[in-house]
């Protein structure tokens with residue numbers, strides 16, 4: 001079972017804030033723009049990444065497809081979801097411990113669920129970042145990814161996001 005640690009949660013929160021601060025400065029957004037005006041756009045971004053993640057976990061729901069899933073693509077989409085989750089959570093004034101407690105509540109709720117498809121369905125329909133985070137970690141665990149895999153993939157994508165902005169992609 002993947003268990004998010006306070007240490008890794010804080011690391012993601014900090015690296016996300018560094019990336020987002022650079023993007024805010026580059027595109028001249030005030031803190032208020034970020035917290036309020038851009039909120040809808042952040043919600044859209046999260047939903048789109050969740051859908052892309054689910055589309056790559058197709059062996060859990062595309063009963064008509066036999067091709068093996070691509071673990072690298074699944075992990076890559078998962079860390080895009082994690083970027084936008086931490087972007088949104090950074091707007092809330094809560095400790096890492098409090099955030100993790102919310103994730104655990106959702107994980108326990110999922111434990112009574114029937115299938116992984118039910119979890120994906122919940123993630124797709126949810127606007128609750130804790131529910132999405134808990135579902136994501138359960139699905140990644142199902143594919144045998146570890147917390148270390150997630151950390152490495154996040155670090156790689158975070159560096160790529162900085163590089164993309166440097167070259168104005």
Ligand SMILES: O=c1ccn([C@H]2C[C@H](O)[C@@H](COP(=O)(O)O)O2)c(=O)[nH]1
Nearest residue numbers: 019020023079080083084087157161
């Ligand atoms: O304010 C932002 C905007 C984008 N991203 C990151 C999250 C994803 O890893 C990636 C998605 O970008 P596209 O591939 O959808 O362009 O950008 C942020 O972290 N903060």
